Amino acid sequence: xxxxxATAIPQLKADELExxxxxxxxLTWRRFRRHKMAMFGVAMLVLLFIYSFxxxxxxxEADANLTETAAxxxxxxxxxxxxxxxxxxxxxxxxxxxxxISLIIGLTAMLVEVILxxxxxxxxxxxxxxxDAVLMRFTEAVFVIPQIxxxxxxxKYFGGKVPNIELFGRTFSGSVVVVIVIxxxxxxxxxxxxxxxxxxxxxxxxxxxxAKATGTPAVEVIFSHILxxxxxxxxxxxxxxxxxxxxxxxxxxxxxLGVQAPTATWGNMLDSAINxxxxxxxxxxxxxxxxxxxxxxxxxxxxxxxxxxLDPHSRAV
Amino acid sequence: xxxxxxxxxxxxxxxxxxxxxxxxxxxxxxxxxxEGETLAVVGESxxxxxxxxxxxxxxxxxxxxxxxxxxxxxxxxxxxxxAEPEMEKVRGKEIAMxxxxxxxxxxxxxxxxxxxxxxxxxxxxxxxxxxxxxxVELLEWVGLPxxxxxxxxxxxxxxxxxxxxxxxxxxxxxxxxxxxxDEPTTALDVTIQAQIVELVIRLRQEVGMAMIWITHDLGxxxxxxxxxxxxxxxxxxxxxxxxxLYEDPRHPYTLALLAALPRVDRRRHQRLKSIQGxxxxxxxxxxxxxxxxxxxxxxxxxxxxxxSLQAVAPRHRIACWIDVQTGEPR
Numbered sequence: 200x201x202x203x204x205a206t207a208i209p210q211l212k213a214d215e216l217e218x219x220x221x222x223x224x225x226l227t228w229r230r231f232r233r234h235k236m237a238m239f240g241v242a243m244l245v246l247l248f249i250y251s252f253x254x255x256x257x258x259x260e261a262d263a264n265l266t267e268t269a270a271x272x273x274x275x276x277x278x279x280x281x282x283x284x285x286x287x288x289x290x291x292x293x294x295x296x297x298x299x300i301s302l303i304i305g306l307t308a309m310l311v312e313v314i315l316x317x318x319x320x321x322x323x324x325x326x327x328x329x330x331d332a333v334l335m336r337f338t339e340a341v342f343v344i345p346q347i348x349x350x351x352x353x354x355k356y357f358g359g360k361v362p363n364i365e366l367f368g369r370t371f372s373g374s375v376v377v378v379i380v381i382x383x384x385x386x387x388x389x390x391x392x393x394x395x396x397x398x399x400x401x402x403x404x405x406x407x408x409x410a411k412a413t414g415t416p417a418v419e420v421i422f423s424h425i426l427x428x429x430x431x432x433x434x435x436x437x438x439x440x441x442x443x444x445x446x447x448x449x450x451x452x453x454x455x456l457g458v459q460a461p462t463a464t465w466g467n468m469l470d471s472a473i474n475x476x477x478x479x480x481x482x483x484x485x486x487x488x489x490x491x492x493x494x495x496x497x498x499x500x501x502x503x504x505x506x507x508x509l510d511p512h513s514r515a516v
Numbered sequence: 517x518x519x520x521x522x523x524x525x526x527x528x529x530x531x532x533x534x535x536x537x538x539x540x541x542x543x544x545x546x547x548x549x550x551e552g553e554t555l556a557v558v559g560e561s562x563x564x565x566x567x568x569x570x571x572x573x574x575x576x577x578x579x580x581x582x583x584x585x586x587x588x589x590x591x592x593x594x595x596x597x598x599a600e601p602e603m604e605k606v607r608g609k610e611i612a613m614x615x616x617x618x619x620x621x622x623x624x625x626x627x628x629x630x631x632x633x634x635x636x637x638x639x640x641x642x643x644x645x646x647x648x649x650x651x652v653e654l655l656e657w658v659g660l661p662x663x664x665x666x667x668x669x670x671x672x673x674x675x676x677x678x679x680x681x682x683x684x685x686x687x688x689x690x691x692x693x694x695x696x697x698d699e700p701t702t703a704l705d706v707t708i709q710a711q712i713v714e715l716v717i718r719l720r721q722e723v724g725m726a727m728i729w730i731t732h733d734l735g736x737x738x739x740x741x742x743x744x745x746x747x748x749x750x751x752x753x754x755x756x757x758x759x760x761l762y763e764d765p766r767h768p769y770t771l772a773l774l775a776a777l778p779r780v781d782r783r784r785h786q787r788l789k790s791i792q793g794x795x796x797x798x799x800x801x802x803x804x805x806x807x808x809x810x811x812x813x814x815x816x817x818x819x820x821x822x823x824s825l826q827a828v829a830p831r832h833r834i835a836c837w838i839d840v841q842t843g844e845p846r
Contacts, residue, residue, distance in 0.1 A: 408615070424623055
């Protein structure tokens with residue numbers, strides 16, 4: 200009996216006893232890695248990026264825009280694995296190039312949103328007083344206008360006013376830039392509020408007083424002392440913002456107000472497919488929809504995983 | 517003292533305008549500090565010790581704070597009238613601060629190496645490599661074991677005493693002429709307190725800087741300070757050289773503070789004498805002597821007129837209407 204109890208005590212090896220404690224980064228990574236949905240999201244996103252950007256090595260942009268009226272609305276076949284659209288363009292090639300634009304719009308619109316949100320939220324939270332009052336009333340004013348409505352109005356107003364852009368030897372419709380800016384400009388409000396709240400609580404902390412006491416100017420206090428302390432919520436909402444931006448792009452492109460042809464996006468592919476839903480041409484709208492669904496879902500899973508992993512109060516290890 | 521004048525504070529008044537009303541935090545304090553001198557500011561919590569030095573450093577949030585009057589002449593420049601960019605050059609370089617709680621006064625997301633080198637690069641115009649080398653020297657100087665390896669560590673990886681050493685290294689990085697220590701040992705346990713006090717005494721000698729040491733621990737003051745200011749409700753009630761304050765305290769409040777101090781030579785089981793009542797409400801504009809409601813020697817005049825600081829002996833001033841030695845009005 201007593202000998203059994205003695206052997207039941209696990210014997211730690213020397214190196215286990217001396218293993219250094221995990222750093223915050225290691226702990227975060229460990230929590231994230233054990234989040235199954237988030238890992239699924241990451242894997243799926245990697246595949247989607249490989250599909251959109253790697254696919255460009257196998258299919259040229261000319262193929263994606265090549266019209267072949269003899270092969271209109273063909274169901275999936277060996278020549279056209281995803282079928283063709285009403286003017287005979289290959290849907291596989293178009294989803295590859297459309298994916299590039301959709302993903303780029305998602306990421307860059309997120310950047311616009313994050314920059315606006317941080318600047319406005321940080322200024323309001325740090326300086327307080329009338330600056331806070333003015334910026335927050337402005338934020339609320341933008342908030343009460345439904346985003347979709349604002350998007351449509353702005354897309355209509357700015358659409359076609361930006362010339363096409365030559366980049367990497369390719370021509371992009373100027374509407375891409377318009378879409379990026381208006382999505383960013385209509386979605387920064389949540390982030391601004393989060394950043395403001397973080398700043399209000401962090402600026403009262405003693406280490407900020409200590410930083411000021413060493414002669415640190417306000418701009419440096421804001422960006423190199425307070426901002427790094429509120430990166431966790433910013434990273435999480437930035438991730439979710441990518442998904443929201445992809446959806447918003449799909450939405451306005453679907454309405455024909457977003458990115459203009461010949462530049463394809465997953466959203467404007469659906470615009471032309473809408474009339475063929477009843478016609479049995481499932482491949483026409485099915486593949487772009489599936490890709491949007493997978494992208495948005497994966498990014499949301501990733502965001503959830505990041506939220507759980509970055510939350511210092513989370514007990515899961 | 518023959519040493520040249522470093523800082524002269526005149527009639528400093530700091531108020532806070534809050535929703536509940538105006539808080540009279542500092543009510544016209546004046547003192548001088550010479551180069552290399554250590555001044556201790558003692559008093560209970562909320563008596564305006566910290567606010568008075570934060571006012572001098574220009575670190576009071578305005579609003580709600582307001583410097584109602586006064587000047588702080590540091591080397592013939594008035595710190596209270598200095599523009600912010602100029603003040604940023606003084607802070608950390610010429611006047612440095614160490615704060616009370618080392619657990620909260622280091623930025624949790626920046627490595628300690630970064631926090632110290634940043635100040636060196638800014639104030640001393642050092643290149644990054646030079647600043648890193650200097651940081652290692654500084655950390656070694658304040659007694660942090662194995663500093664080169666610990667530069668990349670974050671504050672949570674250090675103990676309280678070690679963090680306070682890091683704070684001190686940070687404060688002394690640019691060789692300040694004045695170090696303001698705001699209760700630097702209060703959050704530490706007694707043995708670590710003693711180590712930090714010893715460290716500061718050693719560093720003070722090596723750097724030759726002046727110090728303002730804020731504390732409510734009269735025991736620490738005795739071994740450290742040249743002069744002592746006793747504050748109560750935003751007023752200075754007594755100012756004296758450290759020896760005469762302990763040997764010959766003249767203000768009833770100082771007497772009460774000293775009586776409340778535990779002593780090793782006192783009989784066991786003897787109860788400490790606490791001061792009756794509570795500190796005054798700072799929301800009420802001061803009227804009469806602020807200590808009158810709690811004073812054992814109070815006379816009628818105390819309730820209507822606030823005594824000003826008067827010399828009672830060479831280099832010894834008190835603000836009181838009575839002579840504690842005779843118990844008679846002065």
